[in-house]
Amino acid sequence: MMTLVINGKTHEVDVEDSMPLLWVIRDVVGHTGTKFGCGMGLCGACSVHMDGKIVRSCITPISAAMGKAITTIEGLSTDGSHPVQKAWIEGDVPQCGYCQPGQIMAAAALLNENPTPTEAEIREKMINLCRCGSYLRIFAAVKRAAEIQGESS
Amino acid sequence: MNKILNVSMSRREFLGVTAAGASVFVLGVTLPFGRFARADTGNGVMNAFIGISEDGTVTFQNPFVEMGQGTYTSIPAIVAEELDIEMSALHIVQAPHGDDYKIMFGNTRRFTGGSLSVRSSYDSMRKIGATARAMLISAAADDWGVPAGECSTEPGFVIHKTSGRRRSYGELAARAAKRLPPAEVPLKDASAFRLIGKSIKRTDSFAKATGRAGFGIDTRVEGMVHAAVKQSPVFGGSVLAFDKAAIMQEPGVIAVEEIPGGIAVIADLFWHARSALDKLPVTFDDGENRHFSDKQYLQKIQSRLDDAGFTAEQEGDVVTALQGAAKTIQADYDAPFLAHATMEPMNCTAQVVDGRCIVWAPNQAADSVAATAASITGLPLASIEVRTPFLGGGFGRRFITDYVAQAVTLANKLGGKPVKVLWTREEDTQHDFYRPLTAARYRAGFDGQGNPVALHITIVGDGPFRRHLPGSMTNPDLDDSVIDGAIHQPYEIPNRRLDYVYAPVAAPIGFWRSVGNSHNAFFKECFMDEMAHAAGMDPLAFRRKLLADHPRYQKVLDAVSTMSAWKGKPWTAHDGKSHAMGVALHESFNTLVGEVAEISLEAGQVRVHRVYCVVDCGFAVNPAIVTMQMESGITYGLSAALGEEITIEKGRVVQANFNTYPILTPQQMPAVQVEIINSNEALGGIGEPATPPIAPAVCNALFTLTGQRIRTLPLSRSALPGA
Numbered sequence: 001m002m003t004l005v006i007n008g009k010t011h012e013v014d015v016e017d018s019m020p021l022l023w024v025i026r027d028v029v030g031h032t033g034t035k036f037g038c039g040m041g042l043c044g045a046c047s048v049h050m051d052g053k054i055v056r057s058c059i060t061p062i063s064a065a066m067g068k069a070i071t072t073i074e075g076l077s078t079d080g081s082h083p084v085q086k087a088w089i090e091g092d093v094p095q096c097g098y099c100q101p102g103q104i105m106a107a108a109a110l111l112n113e114n115p116t117p118t119e120a121e122i123r124e125k126m127i128n129l130c131r132c133g134s135y136l137r138i139f140a141a142v143k144r145a146a147e148i149q150g151e152s153s
Numbered sequence: 154m155n156k157i158l159n160v161s162m163s164r165r166e167f168l169g170v171t172a173a174g175a176s177v178f179v180l181g182v183t184l185p186f187g188r189f190a191r192a193d194t195g196n197g198v199m200n201a202f203i204g205i206s207e208d209g210t211v212t213f214q215n216p217f218v219e220m221g222q223g224t225y226t227s228i229p230a231i232v233a234e235e236l237d238i239e240m241s242a243l244h245i246v247q248a249p250h251g252d253d254y255k256i257m258f259g260n261t262r263r264f265t266g267g268s269l270s271v272r273s274s275y276d277s278m279r280k281i282g283a284t285a286r287a288m289l290i291s292a293a294a295d296d297w298g299v300p301a302g303e304c305s306t307e308p309g310f311v312i313h314k315t316s317g318r319r320r321s322y323g324e325l326a327a328r329a330a331k332r333l334p335p336a337e338v339p340l341k342d343a344s345a346f347r348l349i350g351k352s353i354k355r356t357d358s359f360a361k362a363t364g365r366a367g368f369g370i371d372t373r374v375e376g377m378v379h380a381a382v383k384q385s386p387v388f389g390g391s392v393l394a395f396d397k398a399a400i401m402q403e404p405g406v407i408a409v410e411e412i413p414g415g416i417a418v419i420a421d422l423f424w425h426a427r428s429a430l431d432k433l434p435v436t437f438d439d440g441e442n443r444h445f446s447d448k449q450y451l452q453k454i455q456s457r458l459d460d461a462g463f464t465a466e467q468e469g470d471v472v473t474a475l476q477g478a479a480k481t482i483q484a485d486y487d488a489p490f491l492a493h494a495t496m497e498p499m500n501c502t503a504q505v506v507d508g509r510c511i512v513w514a515p516n517q518a519a520d521s522v523a524a525t526a527a528s529i530t531g532l533p534l535a536s537i538e539v540r541t542p543f544l545g546g547g548f549g550r551r552f553i554t555d556y557v558a559q560a561v562t563l564a565n566k567l568g569g570k571p572v573k574v575l576w577t578r579e580e581d582t583q584h585d586f587y588r589p590l591t592a593a594r595y596r597a598g599f600d601g602q603g604n605p606v607a608l609h610i611t612i613v614g615d616g617p618f619r620r621h622l623p624g625s626m627t628n629p630d631l632d633d634s635v636i637d638g639a640i641h642q643p644y645e646i647p648n649r650r651l652d653y654v655y656a657p658v659a660a661p662i663g664f665w666r667s668v669g670n671s672h673n674a675f676f677k678e679c680f681m682d683e684m685a686h687a688a689g690m691d692p693l694a695f696r697r698k699l700l701a702d703h704p705r706y707q708k709v710l711d712a713v714s715t716m717s718a719w720k721g722k723p724w725t726a727h728d729g730k731s732h733a734m735g736v737a738l739h740e741s742f743n744t745l746v747g748e749v750a751e752i753s754l755e756a757g758q759v760r761v762h763r764v765y766c767v768v769d770c771g772f773a774v775n776p777a778i779v780t781m782q783m784e785s786g787i788t789y790g791l792s793a794a795l796g797e798e799i800t801i802e803k804g805r806v807v808q809a810n811f812n813t814y815p816i817l818t819p820q821q822m823p824a825v826q827v828e829i830i831n832s833n834e835a836l837g838g839i840g841e842p843a844t845p846p847i848a849p850a851v852c853n854a855l856f857t858l859t860g861q862r863i864r865t866l867p868l869s870r871s872a873l874p875g876a
């Protein structure tokens with residue numbers, strides 16, 4: 001038995017400690033918002049927060065997640081009210097949408113670290129892949145999210 | 154705001170949801186299109202497109218899937234426009250499979266692709282909305298004892314202006330359902346459009362920004378088990394032997410089963426299935442493709458570039474004109490195999506229980522999914538239920554139902570247990586149906602004044618039509634999917650000929666975003682640049698001159714010239730580097746797209762700074778979505794042009810994951826500026842036409858910058874200055 005704290009809730013999971021966090025989140029705990037894209041840490045579709053920092057859950061064994069606060073897209077807000085989600089909806093960022101939970105988690109982590117990133121910083125830090133080509137909208141939405149966050153703080 | 158969370162619904166559920174209680178209105182369309190039928194739970198009408206419930210919610214069964222291209226916004230908006238409801242009143246679900254939803258090609262087919270969704274259903278969707286509206290008006294008019302002609306609507310309400318009465322669609326639904334659908338309905342005048350032609354918001358953004366949008370991979374069914382698969386690394390090979398006993402003790406393993414061309418490990422969790430599969434001793438019979446190599450195939454097709462082939466287009470006398478020309482040029486091109494690399498890997502969930510088969514499959518053709526399931530289970534089509542969630546990308550990959558066959562094969566053996574098959578990225582990359590490797594030879598002749606007098610094209614390769622849809626080929630020698638984008642081009646050259654040489658390829662090939670246009674635009678538009686250079690003209694002016702009788706094309710060219718402040722020569726930009734522009738103009742799927750790319754070189758790599766894009770799709774039903782699809786199509790084409798290629802050695806695909814099959818990164822993304830021209834010509838497609846012109850635009854810019862011609866892709870293969 002291992003204890004994981006996901007979105008503020010404690011889960012007892014009975015799996016090997018080498019199992020990647022991604023598969024525990026998706027198939028054991030049942031939160032399917034976090035996606036599988038490559039399984040090698042190359043795309044970022046599986047991005048979640050661990051103690052507020054971005055990690056790629058497909059290459060994070062759950063042993064490394066024990067005792068950490070894990071946040072998935074479902075835990076960012078329950079109603080799409082996180083500034084990043086607001087900006088994403090306002091800008092109609094998603095196309096197929098598959099990479100977007102990972103993109104949003106990456107953007108939220110970026111804004112945690114740097115609430116007012118410059119355009120160059122956004123372009124440098126947002127590194128998750130999107131096959132649909134929503135990149136330009138992602139850059140614009142991160143900027144907008146920073147504004148929304150600034151207005152409400 | 155629309156909160157579409159689960160878009161997959163069975164026919165039974167659709168009727169159930171909308172038929173709850175007495176007050177329900179379900180409008181079906183009898184096909185061939187034109188006659189409408191009322192539907193209720195009793196009479197078994199199965200082709201309902203819209204249902205209205207007491208609370209005014211309008212359920213719309215979309216025959217087209219949402220894979221990013223906006224069909225869950227643009228299609229329902231057309232219905233909502235004529236029905237006169239707010240978009241927020243819509244509940245959008247995916248229509249089941251079956252003849253009742255075949256609203257394309259004279260009611261013979263239904264699929265999502267070919268950039269066809271909006272243009273193939275625009276008229277039908279308007280009529281569906283308008284007919285329902287007329288029935289609601291008629292019910293209200295009867296109630297009030299006034300002529301229907303005195304009634305009008307506001308979103309969600311029928312109103313009678315003179316008496317000030319109004320009634321909601323929800324209140325009227327039950328009575329409206331009893332009216333006979335009128336044979337003819339007036340359609341709105343375009344000047345009154347609230348939704349069509351407007352940049353209305355996408356309906357799926359909320360679901361997709363909250364992680365609630367349901368994709369195939371997210372399917373969870375009570376009692377479900379998970380399967381990981383390994384297919385023969387050599388395409389066409391089969392399993393020779395495997396040692397099941399070696400892994401049965403691994404955590405969670407339930408079974409090891411053969412699937413067509415491969416092996417599956419079934420476990421309680423995907424991770425268990427996959428880990429055990431990695432340890433499974435398995436040998437394959439490589440079969441007859443074990444020597445296939447893309448290099449050899451390329452050499453073979455290159456050796457046939459002067460073959461006569463089948464003449465697909467002939468105008469004047471190319472041979473004589475070339476012989477008599479004052480100057481001739483010739484160039485050979487080729488473009489590689491490409492993978493689709495949808496971000497969501499192939500997956501499918503299936504259950505065979507109680508004489509029924511339920512398939513949860515991200516797909517572009519529900520009828521193909523149903524046919525695959527029927528043929529494996531032996532069940533009639535009516536006993537197959539196809540549930541289509543959101544697709545994490547399609548790009549033509551999900552027409553082919555190989556992954557469906559795997560899930561149904563396993564479900565058939567599992568005695569009622571649902572099973573989800575999920576491919577790893579490696580399986581997905583190595584078992585795709587690739588954009589075919591194709592080669593072409595272009596030859597042109599000029600008169601003494603530099604005017605082009607002849608153009609002779611030979612294309613050698615194989616195509617997905619012949620492979621997957623042989624029935625759709627009107628001429629057995631001619632595969633449109635190979636020559637689309639090369640045949641019947643607008644450039645006015647008096648002597649023209651296009652020869653197609655069929656060279657069968659053993660590798661699996663399929664439909665890749667924009668199909669034949671993807672390679673032909675690269676060949677053709679690069680060669681137009683070579684011709685301009687030979688004629689001593691600016692490439693943009695040269696094209697313009699050859700389009701004197703084609704004002705629609707000229708307009709696109711002029712617009713992109715203005716937008717980009719076109720420069721035919723390199724210049725020193727703000728970053729101190731030499732920049733250059735390249736142009737390409739291409740029509741595909743009835744849509745004209747002109748693109749100008751601005752590039753520079755950074756350490757021997759092409760850096761694309763900006764792409765200027767002008768599109769004429771006749772009329773933009775949703776300009777915002779048109780713009781998104783231009784950005785998307787450019788990204789996809791640029792990604793391929795810069796670094797994508799599938800190579801095959803000894804029958805095996807070499808590339809496996811995003812480190813060996815690199816797709817465009819955010820850091821490589823250029824700025825994109827889009828302008829839409831509403832020419833009011835026939836509606837064109839939008840999902841694909843931005844892809845073809847970007848590769849030639851970039852390569853042409855590179856020539857202007859360096860004097861180096863690129864005649865093979867991807868660019869990462871060519872040694873560029875500074876490398």
Ligand code: FES
Nearest residue numbers: 037038041044058
């Ligand atoms: S799935 Fe984890 S980085 Fe791609």
Ligand code: FES
Nearest residue numbers: 096097130131132
């Ligand atoms: S929106 Fe489709 S992969 Fe990013």
